[in-house]
Amino acid sequence: MKNMMCMGLVTRAVDLKGFFRMIDDKDSSQNWTILEEQNVFSARPWLEVSVQNVQLPNQRIVDDYYQVWIPDYVVMLVFTDSGQIIVERQYKHGVRHMTFTLPAGQIEVGEEPLVAAKRELLEETGFVADGWESYGNFVVNSNNGCGRAHLFVAREAQFVQEPNSGDLEEMEILLMNQEEVIDRVKAGGFATLPPVALIGLATNSFFM
Secondary structure, three states: OEEEEEOOEEEEEOOOOOOOOOOOOOOHHHOOEEEEEEEEEEEOOOEEEEEEEEEOOOOOEEEEEEEEEOOOEEEEEEEEOOOOEEEEEEEEOOOOEEEEEOOEEEOOOOOOHHHHHHHHHHHHHOEEEEEEEEEEEEEEEOOOEEEEEEEEEEEEEEEOOOOOOOOOOOEEEEEEOHHHHHHHHHOOOEOOHHHHHHHHHHHOHHHO
């Protein structure tokens, strides 16, 4: 793995075998110009919606381009000291059913992503871990925004206390080996994209 600058942060980046350019090699000539922006709904710290008046590179004006703000968040793939992966199973109202997922949570105002990852892991699972590595940060919805997912892998996790997450959803904490987790992904057991993306990045030799 090689270190690179990702959106101004030094991260542990995946090596894409030379197929893609460095992420900060950007062509700003295609950027849109924001002419005006108006907030149309605000429920901070959870959600905010704005409508923008934007000018495209071809000079076309779009006067109703919506943007959605939600807080940035962390997602963690955590291996225990015995090599198992910490997996959660819980109801997610956005998908309307139970799903497998990974430990994750919102980054508080002024909080560094790694600090948030360690805090959320302890609160949700009762584990602490060493050997943290960043796998980058990504926007899931590139049209409307919707926050940025900061991905981490941690190893040698040990159970130190009972979980106390305060989440609305009841959750079941499971320990699975890597093959079991990948099988669950292939079977559609993980309903949300960021955990699946992180599992793929961390376990696929193409990215190593």
